[in-house]
Amino acid sequence: MPSRSAGVAARSKGRIYRTDGSCPFPSGVGRVVCRSARARTRGARLRARKGNLERPEWPRAMVAIAEILHGKHTGASVELRGWIYRTRTMGGKAFVVLRDATGVIQTTIARDKVPPEAFAAAEKALIESSVIVKGSVVADKRAPGGVEVRASDFHVVHFAEKYPIQEDQSEEFLLDVRHLWVRSQKMTTMFRIRDSTFRAVHEYFRGRGFWEVSPPMITPAGSEGGSTLFELDYFGKKAYLTQSWQLYAEALVLAMEKIYYVGPSFRAEKSRTTRHLTEYWHAEMEQAWVGMDEVLKHAEGVISHACQVVAEEHPDDVVAVGRTPEFLKAVKPPFERITYDEALKRLKAKGMELEWGKDLRTLEERALTEGKTKPVVVTHYPRVSQAFYKAKDPKDPELVLGFDVIAGDGVGEVVGGSERETDLEVIKKSLVEQGEDPKSYDWYLDSRRYGSVQHAGFGMGMERLIQWICRLDHIRDAVPFPRTPARFAP
């Protein structure tokens, strides 16, 4: 942890504040812009800011707030760098609540304990001003969190303008100022959990002999019939943003056998729901020589591993989002598995009739996961309206060897996977049935012409997994800058 803090400080120094007088922008144009910006209204402030940072009596930041909150520095003198989260002043004492990337803590600045200019700065600085505080860590029941930093010096690096975000904000406004809202505790808590989740997925596959391979983002056509693609102008020709690595995975799996990838996928569907993004992060895997059961075990395994890592690395954050580490640690394989037919029976028992062949809708998914603490797996869906590459069930040609992993709390389908059809003629027929021209899939069909083998894989929505882990009401809060049908800025 200390090395991480020091690293951040060192990077800040290198990027923003040059001591040799050079401009951080490489080109001549950048240099001009740099100087003219300085010459304008805020020039004086910028100069002051630079000068202050170079004060030798201010050594680089040493301590992360989370360390203090965990009692690591109680009784010691520390120096903190961070941003003002809240201020409360009263007479000769100012309470400045500070946040950094790791947490939030109260600092107290007493008029008679710091230099006069330091107290004046503490009184004057607005929310989100960046500051450096020196002081001693004291356990005090009166402080929020039970521990605080009593300042011996207080220095404002940059006086923030009036910050637009206060309490009681509408969802709409927070989306407008998303670039500032990412500083909130709600967002930073999610960022830490998201970080662990991504790392856990990579760990899981790499630890089991999977190769990370990279499919293209720009593609000539789609992979899943009905889904809508974002079209782009590729030097006068139509191209599309990928919605899945599916077709490429099936080509690559015959080269590397066990492969995975975590990257963006794009869907141009105008889905106005709490679990859809038009740009989302997709964790996908494909494996040769195995069938549905084997990759289903990996689906359970990777979800479980992510839950273990998050619970282990961020127990406080887990509690903050309304889960418990115990809840996540209990998410271990195997998950409950039911067939599509069994799901229909269960729904009927709950008074919900669903016509055979129809996909499970939000309503039904919620009913199936009601009261469950682990995701539920549904297998063997009807073949009608399933993607052309899914393998027919040899025991029942009306079914496919496909599965969904359905999470509770209204999140729904987190993983969709299947064994893939290996027979060239069957795939061609399916393509035609779905109104596609097999000719435009000719390169893909080569995977069934040259050494076709049994293989299977799945795709997992990273934001949906994070939404479920963090119990988020809306999937857009599982990503820093969400892209939805109505919004792609900031």
Add this chain to the structure above:
RNA sequence: GCCGUCGUAGCUCAGUCUGGUAGAGCCCCCGACUGUUAAUCGGGUGGUCUGCGGUUCGAAUCCGCACGACGGCGCCA
């Protein structure tokens, strides 16, 4: 693609039904306060009532059109 709700100060909203000179709280500024927890108390600044058109002596308010946003369903991960 379908259904619904909303748009008034930097923010959160009242005012619209029943037309008559634009309101509150928060933020911010000034002042008081040495243990505050979204501190409190006193004073102050701040408006293209989403836009366009119509009705009217007069429109934030009534009518029409447009735009924007949010929520739900479908589709999916």
